Amino acid sequence: MTYKKMRYIGFSLITFVSLVLPWITVDGKHFFLLSFDKKQLQLFFTTFNMSELWPMLFLLIILFLGIFFVTTLGGRVWCGWACPQTIFRTIYRDLLQTKIFGLYKSVDNKQKPIAKGKWIQKILAFLIFNIFAIAAAADLLWYFIPPEDFFVYILDPLENRITFVVWFIFTTLIMASAVFIKENFCTYVCPYVRIQSTMLDNDTVQTIYDPVRGGVIYGSDKQKITGNKDEGECTRCDACVRVCPTHIDIRAGMQLECINCLECSDACEKVMKRLSLPSLVRWTSPNSVQNNEKVKVIRFRTVAYSIAITIALVALLSMSTTKKSMILNINRGTELFHLSKDKANIENTYKFKFENIDSKEHMFYFEVLNPEITIKTPSEPFKLRVGEVKSKVVILSTDINSSLKTQNGKPLPVTIRAFATDSKEKIYIEKEAAFIYPKADSIR
Ligand code: SF4
Numbered sequence: 269m270t271y272k273k274m275r276y277i278g279f280s281l282i283t284f285v286s287l288v289l290p291w292i293t294v295d296g297k298h299f300f301l302l303s304f305d306k307k308q309l310q311l312f313f314t315t316f317n318m319s320e321l322w323p324m325l326f327l328l329i330i331l332f333l334g335i336f337f338v339t340t341l342g343g344r345v346w347c348g349w350a351c352p353q354t355i356f357r358t359i360y361r362d363l364l365q366t367k368i369f370g371l372y373k374s375v376d377n378k379q380k381p382i383a384k385g386k387w388i389q390k391i392l393a394f395l396i397f398n399i400f401a402i403a404a405a406a407d408l409l410w411y412f413i414p415p416e417d418f419f420v421y422i423l424d425p426l427e428n429r430i431t432f433v434v435w436f437i438f439t440t441l442i443m444a445s446a447v448f449i450k451e452n453f454c455t456y457v458c459p460y461v462r463i464q465s466t467m468l469d470n471d472t473v474q475t476i477y478d479p480v481r482g483g484v485i486y487g488s489d490k491q492k493i494t495g496n497k498d499e500g501e502c503t504r505c506d507a508c509v510r511v512c513p514t515h516i517d518i519r520a521g522m523q524l525e526c527i528n529c530l531e532c533s534d535a536c537e538k539v540m541k542r543l544s545l546p547s548l549v550r551w552t553s554p555n556s557v558q559n560n561e562k563v564k565v566i567r568f569r570t571v572a573y574s575i576a577i578t579i580a581l582v583a584l585l586s587m588s589t590t591k592k593s594m595i596l597n598i599n600r601g602t603e604l605f606h607l608s609k610d611k612a613n614i615e616n617t618y619k620f621k622f623e624n625i626d627s628k629e630h631m632f633y634f635e636v637l638n639p640e641i642t643i644k645t646p647s648e649p650f651k652l653r654v655g656e657v658k659s660k661v662v663i664l665s666t667d668i669n670s671s672l673k674t675q676n677g678k679p680l681p682v683t684i685r686a687f688a689t690d691s692k693e694k695i696y697i698e699k700e701a702a703f704i705y706p707k708a709d710s711i712r
């Protein structure tokens with residue numbers, strides 16, 4: 269199978285997954301949703317509110333380690349095989365402009381300028397791609413505004429102007445990069461190209477022309493050597509140059525502009541096939557070409573990155589699965605303790621802050637696990653909507669004769685168990701607080 273076919277399969281899979289993922293929910297929670305609207309992050313079908321955004325830190329760590337790992341292993345493989353800009357360019361230039369509207373003669377020659385005239389075809393290609401861009405921008409938005417809300421919002425444009433503005437900006441950026449900036453985006457705009465060169469080593473898999481077999485085409489002054497056509501297997505047909513979307517000649521050695529798309533390898537394969545020889549442009553490492561050995565995948569850097577990514581992933585997953593569906597914060601009142609009006613009870617006042625971070629609304633209440641302590645107020649469960657925060661003044665009470673002597677001014681550790689009344693075993697949280705007793709002789 270050619271690299272081109274493999275890339276097209278990869279592009280289709282990535283597009284399919286990115287379109288479908290925002291629609292998949294478990295108990296109303298998404299795989300990934302960063303909702304500024306609801307002020308929450310949903311990750312691995314678990315909801316986190318804005319005060320517990322630590323998963324974002326883990327995600328960023330995994331993202332950066334992943335970039336380092338992939339680049340060390342396969343160079344700019346992301347650029348040629350998964351980057352949305354490459355996918356958009358393939359749709360616009362190769363599918364619409366070349367295959368459908370014949371504005372370029374062939375996908376195998378990306379150096380020839382676009383056909384003159386043919387304005388209707390040009391406008392049609394632009395308009396059709398605009399529809400793709402609108403859909404792609406909406407898909408990107410679904411990771412911030414879930415599709416179930418998005419389609420409600422767009423029915424009321426006046427009330428949801430920000431959604432439309434962001435949608436318009438995303439669409440414009442996609443159109444600008446795919447239609448006007450083209451591959452200059454990969455060479456001059458994208459920051460990844462600047463940092464990736466620091467991560468490559470001689471075992472990194474890249475698109476490499478084999479000068480040992482093909483012959484040296486460029487001298488050390490980067491100038492093309494003329495003549496000596498019989499020195500190697502390269503026929504100097506320039507098929508690899510014509511097909512290159514970033515307009516470089518891979519025979520001049522590794523260049524920052526190369527996006528690892530391997531179209532040059534496919535082009536050379538076609539030429540070399542006629543001579544019963546393998547392609548002169550291969551996806552391999554410099555060491556493997558020079559020493560004629562296998563690519564070294566397992567090496568210190570790749571192993572270190574894999575271990576670090578695995579640790580971060582396991583930590584993120586285990587923390588996500590043990591995550592609570594409610595939050596409770598307890599603060600004491602200003603008074604240490606007070607006596608009830610009939611002087612029969614010692615009372616402590618607290619402020620309990622409850623937050624429902626589950627995906628459904630629930631009735632909440634709490635109990636005190638110390639048998640000698642009772643709840644004076646609040647006396648009834650209360651409702652919390654999804655994401656709602658409610659503060660409650662709580663008065664705990666105990667009989668003045670129960671433990672006054674034994675405690676005698678010492679605070680008693682009490683355990684509070686707050687829970688959703690309809691899901692007591694699943695949605696609960698336990699917190700410690702202190703119940704302050706007065707000194708026994710101060711009461712007499
Ligand atoms: S040199 Fe080859 S792999 Fe690199 S961008 Fe050009 S065609 Fe793609």
Ligand code: SF4
Nearest residue numbers: 502503505506508536
């Ligand atoms: S396609 Fe192959 S044979 Fe033709 S110029 Fe390129 S490297 Fe040489």
